[in-house]
Amino acid sequence: MLLKTKTYKKNAVIIMAFTYLLSATNTMYAAENELTIPKIHVSASAEVFAKPDVATINGQVNINAKTPEQAAQDAQKIVASILSQLKNSKIDPDTIDAGHVQIQQRWIYNENTRKADGFDATRQISVKKIPIKNYPAVISAVLQGGITEVQGIEFGFNDPEKMENTAIENAVKNATKKAELVARAANGTLGDAIEIQVNSNQVTPIAMPKMRMAAMAADESYSPGEQSLGASVSVIFNWKP
Numbered sequence: 001m002l003l004k005t006k007t008y009k010k011n012a013v014i015i016m017a018f019t020y021l022l023s024a025t026n027t028m029y030a031a032e033n034e035l036t037i038p039k040i041h042v043s044a045s046a047e048v049f050a051k052p053d054v055a056t057i058n059g060q061v062n063i064n065a066k067t068p069e070q071a072a073q074d075a076q077k078i079v080a081s082i083l084s085q086l087k088n089s090k091i092d093p094d095t096i097d098a099g100h101v102q103i104q105q106r107w108i109y110n111e112n113t114r115k116a117d118g119f120d121a122t123r124q125i126s127v128k129k130i131p132i133k134n135y136p137a138v139i140s141a142v143l144q145g146g147i148t149e150v151q152g153i154e155f156g157f158n159d160p161e162k163m164e165n166t167a168i169e170n171a172v173k174n175a176t177k178k179a180e181l182v183a184r185a186a187n188g189t190l191g192d193a194i195e196i197q198v199n200s201n202q203v204t205p206i207a208m209p210k211m212r213m214a215a216m217a218a219d220e221s222y223s224p225g226e227q228s229l230g231a232s233v234s235v236i237f238n239w240k241p
Contacts, residue, residue: 195236
C-alpha cells in the first residue's frame with residue numbers, strides 16, 4: 001500500500017513538471033511568434049470644421065445708491081426687467097441664470113482719507129447655451145432690459161463630443177489608408193489593427209473681445225466663423241508579406 005502511494009505521488013510530480021514545461025514552451029513560442037509577425041506602424045491626423053451653434057452671454061447689473069436697501073431694490077428692478085424681456089423673446093428659462101445680489105459700501109479715497117459714497121449692488125446674469133439663431137434676440141432683450149455691463153460672449157457647440165468623435169474616426173480611416181498603401185507597396189496584405197493610441201484637442205469657445213461687444217451686439221447679422229477640432233492617432237497593424 002505504501003509503495004502504491006509513493007508511485008502515485010511520483011507520477012503526479014512528473015505530470016506537474018511536464019505541464020509547467022509545456023506551458024513555458026508555449027509562452028516562449030507565442031512571444032517569439034509575436035516578435036516575428038510583421039507589423040506596420042503609422043500615424044495620421046484629421047480636422048473637423050464647423051460653425052458654432054450655441055452662444056453664452058454673461059452680463060452684470062451694477063447700481064449705486066445711498067442705502068444698501070435702495071441699491072438692492074434698484075438692482076432687482078433691472079434684473080426683473082431683463083428677465084421680462086427674455087420671456088417676451090421666448091427664451092428658454094432653463095438657460096437663464098441670475099445670481100444673488102452682492103452689496104458693498106463704496107469709498108472715495110483722497111490721499112490718506114476716505115469718504116463713504118453710498119452702496120454698490122451687483123448681480124450677475126447669464127444666458128447659457130442658447131441656439132445661435134436666438135443670439136440677436138437675447139442681446140436685444142438684455143440691452144433693452146437695462147443691463148449695465150456685458151462681461152463676455154462666447155460661441156461654442158452644443159455637442160462638442162460629436163465633433164471629436166468624427167475627427168477620431170477620420171484620423172483612423174486616414175491611418176488605415178496609409179497602412180494599406182505601405183502594405184501594397186511592399187507586395188503584402190494588411191491585417192488587423194492591434195494597437196491604437198488617440199490624441200484629440202478640445203474645442204475652445206470663441207470669446208468676443210470686449211472692445212467689439214457694443215458694435216456686434218447691435219449687428220444682428222453677426223455670425224462667428226468656423227472652429228476646428230483635430231485628432232491624431234498612432235496605429236500598429238499586422239501585415240502579411
